[in-house]
Amino acid sequence: MEVIQTAIEGVVIIEPRLFNDARGYFFESFSQRDFDRLVRTVHFVQDNESKSSYGVLRGLHFQKPPYAQSKLVRVIKGAVLDVAVDIRKGSPTFGQHVAVELTEENHRQFFIPRGFAHGFSVLSPEVIFQYKCDNFYAPQSEGALAWDDPDLDINWRIPSDKIILSEKDKHHPRLKDAEWLFDYSENLYQ
Template sequence: MKLEPTFINDLVVLNPAVFEDERGYFFEAYNKSKFLDLGIAIDFVQDNQSFSKRGTLRGLHYQNPPYAQTKLIRVLQGEIMDVAVDLRKDSPTYGQQFGIVLSAENKKQLLVPHGFAHGFSVLSETAVVLYKCDQFYNKESEGGIRFDDPTLNIDWGMDLAAAIVSEKDLILPHFENCNSQF
């Protein structure tokens, strides 16, 4: 497993060691010991999986303390544009975003720590996304930012006019009005 830092402190891309032969491939998506060797000491407690069609946009979501979640995101099938936005007010990269294409083919994972909003858009016909969380979901602590926020101006890799977005995500506040407590 190789750790690839991003320009945002604590937000990292993980590239697994993939072993391929005539049968297919094998890799460890998560190994607590190897993560500890990389300096990642996270106790994951919940796995979430979603299936989405092309054009679906989920996010931007976060949970406020004390229920903030670190997420380890990977794609089991298809391809997504995965985006994290730094909500840590004391961070030099506050309000900045990082986007990366995650796919079943490239096998990359994004580790999104506490203090970030997260979302993704589906670029392939369908996508199955799995993410590990270090905290259980708590409805009272959830927050979000509207996906088409003009301040953030995120490139989701798709036509936003045709995006399939939940009613819940359509009523999220803009970045300047979000209730982030980081």
């Protein structure tokens, strides 16, 4: 696999090595050995999958310690714009984001470390989205930010009148109004 660094340290794009022939293709979608060597050592404990239609926007979500999560995300069918926002107070990239298009054709994966809010918008008629987490979901630890926070300036690549949100995702605070954020000086992987 090839690891592509982004503008925010620790947030990386992963391109698997694809083997094509007349039958189709093959690739390793995950190798713990390679991931630990090339990205960082994490132990994934949960795999999730969602199906959504065009215009669905999920995010911007995170989990607070002690249930903070790293995620390794990918698209099985369709296309999304996937976004990671640095929400670590004191970080040199605090409030900045990385956005990457993940598609069934490019097979890219996106690693979002602990300390980031995560979300995606569906760009295709339908998407099947999979992700690995290195901590179990804990509802009491949920956190989220407003998807349309003007200070974040995220172009979700969908007209605002076409965006479909859950009821919960309609009511999250802006970054500057968030009651709880990560601290850059804390080691989130202890």
